[in-house]
Amino acid sequence: MTDTAPTPQTGVAQDVAGGPRVPVSTFASNLREYGLVLALIAIMVFFQFTTGTLFKPVNLSNLVQQNSFIIVMALGMLLVIVSGHIDLSVGSVAGFIGALAAMMMVIWPLGGFLGNPLVVSIICLLIGGAIGAAQGYWIAYHRIPSFIVTLAGMLVFRGLCQGLLGGGSSVGPLPDSFKALSSGFLPEVLGTWTLIPPTVNAAGKTIFGSGVTLNLTTVVIGIIAVLAFAISGVSARRTREKHGYEAEPFALFVVKTVVIAALALFFVYQFAVYRGFPIVLVVMGILVGIFVFITRHTTIGRRVYAMGGNIKAAQLSGIKTERLTLFVFINMGVLSALGGLIIAARLGQAVPAAGLGSELDVIAAVFIGGASAMGGVGQVMSTVVGGFIMGVMNNGMSIMGVNVDWQQVVKGLVLLGAVIFDVYNKNKG
Amino acid sequence: MSSYILEMHDITKTFPGVKALSNVNLKVEEGEIHAICGENGAGKSTLMKVLSGVYPSGDYEGKIVYRGEECHFKGIHDSEEKGIVIIHQELALVPMLSIAENIFLGNEHARWGVINWHANEARTRQLLAKVGLGEDPKTLITNIGTGKQQLVEIAKALSKDVELLILDEPTASLSEKDSQALLDLLLEFKRQGITSIIISHKLNEINRVADHVTVIRDGRTIETLDRSQISEDRIITSMVGRSLEDRYPPRDPQIGEPIFEVKNWSVYHPLHAERQVIKNIDITVRKGEVVGIAGLMGAGRTEFAMSLFGRSYGRKISGEVFLHGKAIDVSTVGKAVERGLAYVTEDRKVFGLNLIDTIKNNITIANLKGVSNVGVIDDLKELDVANDYRRKTNIRSPSVFQKTGNLSGGNQQKVVLSKWLFSSPEVLILDEPTRGIDVGAKYEIYTIIARLAAEGRAIIVISSEMPELLGISDRIYVMNEGRIVGEMAASDASQEKIMRAIVRGEGKAAS
Ligand SMILES: Nc1ncnc2c1ncn2[C@@H]1O[C@H](COP(=O)(O)OP(=O)(O)OP(=O)(O)O)[C@@H](O)[C@H]1O
Ligand SMILES: [Mg+2]
Numbered sequence: 001m002t003d004t005a006p007t008p009q010t011g012v013a014q015d016v017a018g019g020p021r022v023p024v025s026t027f028a029s030n031l032r033e034y035g036l037v038l039a040l041i042a043i044m045v046f047f048q049f050t051t052g053t054l055f056k057p058v059n060l061s062n063l064v065q066q067n068s069f070i071i072v073m074a075l076g077m078l079l080v081i082v083s084g085h086i087d088l089s090v091g092s093v094a095g096f097i098g099a100l101a102a103m104m105m106v107i108w109p110l111g112g113f114l115g116n117p118l119v120v121s122i123i124c125l126l127i128g129g130a131i132g133a134a135q136g137y138w139i140a141y142h143r144i145p146s147f148i149v150t151l152a153g154m155l156v157f158r159g160l161c162q163g164l165l166g167g168g169s170s171v172g173p174l175p176d177s178f179k180a181l182s183s184g185f186l187p188e189v190l191g192t193w194t195l196i197p198p199t200v201n202a203a204g205k206t207i208f209g210s211g212v213t214l215n216l217t218t219v220v221i222g223i224i225a226v227l228a229f230a231i232s233g234v235s236a237r238r239t240r241e242k243h244g245y246e247a248e249p250f251a252l253f254v255v256k257t258v259v260i261a262a263l264a265l266f267f268v269y270q271f272a273v274y275r276g277f278p279i280v281l282v283v284m285g286i287l288v289g290i291f292v293f294i295t296r297h298t299t300i301g302r303r304v305y306a307m308g309g310n311i312k313a314a315q316l317s318g319i320k321t322e323r324l325t326l327f328v329f330i331n332m333g334v335l336s337a338l339g340g341l342i343i344a345a346r347l348g349q350a351v352p353a354a355g356l357g358s359e360l361d362v363i364a365a366v367f368i369g370g371a372s373a374m375g376g377v378g379q380v381m382s383t384v385v386g387g388f389i390m391g392v393m394n395n396g397m398s399i400m401g402v403n404v405d406w407q408q409v410v411k412g413l414v415l416l417g418a419v420i421f422d423v424y425n426k427n428k429g
Numbered sequence: 430m431s432s433y434i435l436e437m438h439d440i441t442k443t444f445p446g447v448k449a450l451s452n453v454n455l456k457v458e459e460g461e462i463h464a465i466c467g468e469n470g471a472g473k474s475t476l477m478k479v480l481s482g483v484y485p486s487g488d489y490e491g492k493i494v495y496r497g498e499e500c501h502f503k504g505i506h507d508s509e510e511k512g513i514v515i516i517h518q519e520l521a522l523v524p525m526l527s528i529a530e531n532i533f534l535g536n537e538h539a540r541w542g543v544i545n546w547h548a549n550e551a552r553t554r555q556l557l558a559k560v561g562l563g564e565d566p567k568t569l570i571t572n573i574g575t576g577k578q579q580l581v582e583i584a585k586a587l588s589k590d591v592e593l594l595i596l597d598e599p600t601a602s603l604s605e606k607d608s609q610a611l612l613d614l615l616l617e618f619k620r621q622g623i624t625s626i627i628i629s630h631k632l633n634e635i636n637r638v639a640d641h642v643t644v645i646r647d648g649r650t651i652e653t654l655d656r657s658q659i660s661e662d663r664i665i666t667s668m669v670g671r672s673l674e675d676r677y678p679p680r681d682p683q684i685g686e687p688i689f690e691v692k693n694w695s696v697y698h699p700l701h702a703e704r705q706v707i708k709n710i711d712i713t714v715r716k717g718e719v720v721g722i723a724g725l726m727g728a729g730r731t732e733f734a735m736s737l738f739g740r741s742y743g744r745k746i747s748g749e750v751f752l753h754g755k756a757i758d759v760s761t762v763g764k765a766v767e768r769g770l771a772y773v774t775e776d777r778k779v780f781g782l783n784l785i786d787t788i789k790n791n792i793t794i795a796n797l798k799g800v801s802n803v804g805v806i807d808d809l810k811e812l813d814v815a816n817d818y819r820r821k822t823n824i825r826s827p828s829v830f831q832k833t834g835n836l837s838g839g840n841q842q843k844v845v846l847s848k849w850l851f852s853s854p855e856v857l858i859l860d861e862p863t864r865g866i867d868v869g870a871k872y873e874i875y876t877i878i879a880r881l882a883a884e885g886r887a888i889i890v891i892s893s894e895m896p897e898l899l900g901i902s903d904r905i906y907v908m909n910e911g912r913i914v915g916e917m918a919a920s921d922a923s924q925e926k927i928m929r930a931i932v933r934g935e936g937k938a939a940s
Contacts, residue, residue, distance in 0.1 A: 299797040309783030317795040318766040
């Protein structure tokens with residue numbers, strides 16, 4: 001494999017670069033990401049074999065609808081952890097916001113405009129941001145450890161959540177238009193397309209394998225997304241080459257792109273034969289895209305990593321670390337609120353225990369994704385995969401009928417294993 | 430010869446992407462002071478880490494023979510058991526613990542886990558006496574200077590019954606006087622039969638104490654010089670592969686109008702609010718001028734520079750800063766950078782670098798605007814910038830994607846310098862810019878300084894190495910105890926004059 005070192009413009013430095021050089025393979029340096037994806041696939045295959053239903057279109061939709069809030073909140077948590085902090089309050093904030101939304105839509109006579117689910121959602125997101133700001137303020141400007149501030153937040157907002165709902169009761173039912181956030185599907189605008197017409201057997205049942213109808217909107221969006229992914233990959237390669245930088249080996253690039261595209265198309269197909277893309281999947285997908293962009297291509301993302309890596313050096317480089325920390329927590333607050341709305345929408349009501357313990361799933365997703373507890377390290381896509389690992393385990397074990405206690409044991413061990421694997425790898429390399 | 434206490438044969442050590450050592454040989458005689466020289470990134474520290482078991486046996490190829498016996502150290506403990514003790518380039522003391530606690534960390538006089546403080550302190554006193562340090566064993570490490578910390582490290586080594594003492598750039602951050610004291614101590618150890626290996630870029634020191642010098646270049650042994658062959662020029666030739674005519678690049682200073690002025694600058698200590706650290710300093714730097722600030726350790730030079738740079742040090746800061754005759758606001762680092770100030774820190778690991786990030790990201794972090802559009806980073810532009818500076822400052826690494834934590838000390842320094850060069854400052858403050866840098870690279874850094882000055886920028890250099898200040902400055906301020914106590918044109922300055930100004934200043938401060 002070739003060297004990752006960009007060659008042409010560095011003539012002088014190349015000549016003097018210390019000692020004989022051993023090429024670094026791009027593959028080895030990305031080993032962790034590949035390992036993580038392989039682990040996810042292995043876990044999925046395992047549950048497919050033991051349950052037989054994991055890959056069923058219905059279940060895939062369920063899986064997404066049940067676990068997307070973890071990934072949504074994990075996006076915020078990633079930034080929090082990369083910046084060297086932690087947020088324990090996200091589960092409680094989610095619960096509180098869910099309760100607040102339910103009260104606004106069901107109990108309080110706000111009427112008309114203010115009672116509209118969309119308006120309520122926006123207000124709730126703003127309140128989430130305010131909660132994040134309130135916690136972030138103490139962390140950023142008064143240097144109170146985030147662990148303590150958000151531990152307090154965890155108690156406060158769980159209490160407020162329960163108080164708001166008036167003790168142990170739940171509030172509902174929520175309007176259908178609100179529930180669509182979690183249980184709705186993308187509206188079918190192009191119509192459906194019957195791939196294989198259903199064949200009915202003598203007993204009046206459809207024969208297995210026949211009767212495949214695709215939701216065209218989903219197929220079209222899926223194909224466009226996959227094409228966009230491939231084309232942007234190729235064009236990025238082109239520009240790199242034009243500027244004289246060697247990209248990763250072509251064969252590896254092709255294999256990678258084809259594998260990812262094939263996997264993506266497989267899932268697109270699964271959703272298309274059921275009811276199309278769940279709305280919440282689309283919301284999540286857009287957010288993931290935004291956060292990949294923020295962390296990889298924007299100055300604010302870069303500064304968060306710099307701050308987490310060495311806060312003193314960051315300050316002396318002119319980074320306003322206080323403001324940045326505040327931003328990170330506001331962002332977390334907004335995403336916690338969104339998580340809370342998603343949970344409430346899925347349950348169709350607000351319950352006092354909504355989001356209880358979910359901070360642990362969220363934090364685990366980020367660490368399974370390879371973020372460092374010391375800050376400065378962590379990737380969005382890895383976090384998403386980490387979140388899916390948690391989600392698939394939740395889903396698969398539930399289908400298998402593993403009891404909740406044992407589910408926790410297994411998840412705990414997976415988290416520990418993932419982090420041990422990381423540390424071991426780091427020491428070796 | 431069987432008088433070798435240590436023989437290292439064909440040592441080869443590879444990191445991902447870098448072959449740090451290839452077939453290095455080193456033979457050290459019993460009771461000598463053996464120096465190791467080489468450029469930044471040549472592999473000196475790596476070789477010593479191999480020797481002391483930081484990189485355990487199996488992580489490298491080759492053979493280590495100590496006192497005639499082949500050794501396979503699995504960790505530092507194994508080598509310490511044999512009396513081999515290493516003091517690393519970056520000190521490893523715990524700042525909030527006392528001297529005694531540090532010396533016996535992990536090695537306390539204790540019974541059943543209960544520490545016997547009397548025994549520890551008594552023993553500490555003995556050890557401190559041996560290294561000539563008159564501090565109370567209870568003093569916290571943060572409260573003593575780097576020079577004394579270095580002595581504490583040595584006392585710690587002595588507590589382990591050292592037979593072979595390894596010092597990796599022990600004098601890099603010491604003042605002239607402390608360095609001399611340390612070297613005298615090594616000579617004293619030599620008389621007591623302790624063998625030392627010393628790594629240093631200060632060739633005059635090596636010239637003074639070393640019995641043999643082994644030169645390493647690009648991970649290979651070049652040669653071992655004996656006492657009669659040792660001279661600075663000889664070592665340099667061997668290190669860089671050619672002779673170096675001058676230590677300082679020629680300059681033709683074109684000095685213009687004042688660009689940067691500081692008036693009546695006062696700063697108080699961040700914790701002890703009544704203690705004034707910087708006392709009414711006035712300085713002026715002209716266009717195209719290199720101004721040196723001389724002084725002893727603790728004179729307040731770093732504090733002065735950091736307080737100027739966005740109030741990064743101290744409290745109750747007062748005074749005015751002018752750029753091109755206009756008062757400017759430098760109350761935050763962001764504003765200072767925007768107005769065209771840059772400060773290259775003396776402590777690269779703590780204040781200079783994000784060690785877990787790449788060379789590229791470290792170089793651009795202080796000037797992300799320069800590689801982005803409305804907050805979106807242009808990856809290729811950034812890569813071009815990083816590669817450009819990697820070449821200009823000659824950073825040795827497989828690529829700009831190397832983590833700065835994996836670079837040799839000198840190359841880390843070049844990354845910090847690159848970061849501030851890229852912010853294209855009008856006023857560049859360099860705090861000990863050549864600390865831990867090899868002779869060849871020093872010349873390169875001086876060249877960069879000269880070029881920036883020729884471009885019409887104002888440059889302030891803080892340095893404890895007087896020859897360096899005399900060699901590159903146009904004018905020198907002398908600082909002592911938070912005051913400017915002297916100012917002289919470099920052309921009629923000398924080490925004696927600077928020292929005299931300091932002593933006079935002390936007299937004034939006392940009266
Ligand atoms: N952990 C590591 N991972 C990758 N490369 C490393 C690591 N440690 C050292 N290197 C590389 O090995 C080479 C030798 O480094 P070393 O620290 O031994 O240099 P040195 O001679 O001590 O230099 P200096 O005078 O600057 O301290 C350098 O190119 C450095 O980048
Ligand atoms: Mg070194």
